Amino acid sequence: MRNKSIYLLLACVCGSVAAILASQWLKAQASNQGPGETREIFVAGMAIDVGEKITPEKIQLEQWPADKIPQGSTGELEVLEGKYAKQRFYVGEAIMPVKLMEENWSTVPKGYRVVAMKASDSSIANLIQPGDRVDVMAYFNKSELIPRSITKTVLMGVRVYALDGDTQRRVGEDRPKTLRTIQLLIHEKDAEAWTYANELGNIRLSLGSDADYSTEDGSNEAGQRFLEWLDEYRKMQEEALAALEQGSTNAADSAVEEEGFPMIKMVEGRLMEYWIVPGKIPVLRGEVGKTSNVSAAPSNIKINSNSNSKSSPDPSVEAEVEDGLDYLNGDASPFFQDSEEPGLNPATN
Helix, strand or coil, X not given: CHHHHXXXXXXXXXXXXXXXXXXXXXXXXXXXXXXXXEEEEEEECCCECCCCECCHHHEEEEEEEHHHCCCCCCCCHHHHCCCEECCCECCCCECCHHHEECCCCCCCCCCEEEEEEEHHXXXXXXXXXXXXXXXEEEEECCCCCCCCCEEEEEEEEEEEEEECCECCCCCHHHCCCCCCEEEEEEEHHHHHHHHHHHHXXXXXXXXXXXXXXXXXXXXXXXXXXXXXXHHHHHHHHHHHHHHHHHHHHCXXXXXXXXXXXXXXXXXXXXEEXXXXXXXXXXXXXXXXXXXXXXXCCCCCCCCCCCCCCCCCCCCCCCCCCCCCCHHHCCCCCHHHCCCCCCCCCCCCC
């Protein structure tokens, strides 16, 4: 029993010594270790709202632990100066280039317009924020101005200016639960393309890239192509309409040119020429050897097929014999001369 007590006492003494030695070693290590590495970055010296320009007066350099610095932060002024805040910065918040923009789209620049559409017409309304870029598509049903049902790209890479009139980017609980309208920032030269698409078709949006789709005059490349497509089809329609009207004007003149054959009939002592087209009513061209304005055969014409008597001269028939076949008409016609030779009868038609 006595030996056990001695062993326990020795164990307690050894444990205490070990604990003291370990504590002293840890303190020595802590005293020998220097402070952690730090680096200077720019932070907001005051609250900076969306669309405000970044100036030296609004930012300041601050020492941050290297392991606490947000990725993308910088201490170089030229990287930040002159740009605009894409979202709100609070005092002491690190200024990162990814949260800045080259131009201020929160105010309408010169030469641009803001147009609106219903948020319910866009399936990506809950995915976009002010400042994002979208492509404008439109579906058109076949009509007098549209050659066939088709989906066309109207504009590409246009900025979302605001959601329900709010130009600030909202996150988390600050984002609206429902949206009514989406406002887009377009160049004034693209207003015509937008108007045609909005009036003639159904507008849809899709997420776009940050690529620049501007032409030399600042308008959108896709907008110009869309207007050229509309103009080309409009010209085709006008040419087709003009050809149709011209065809209607020449219908009567071209009727006698249809494939057929001429036929001469004697009508009341006069030789009349008809143009025969199979399956159609004969067209009266006029009296043989005379110019006639008659354009259609009268329905009440009677043809004397078996008459042996002389016809009374028509008062309208000229008395003098003219060139051509006029000598065959009237009382002087050989068809109406009595013949003394047997077997000869006056000619008939």
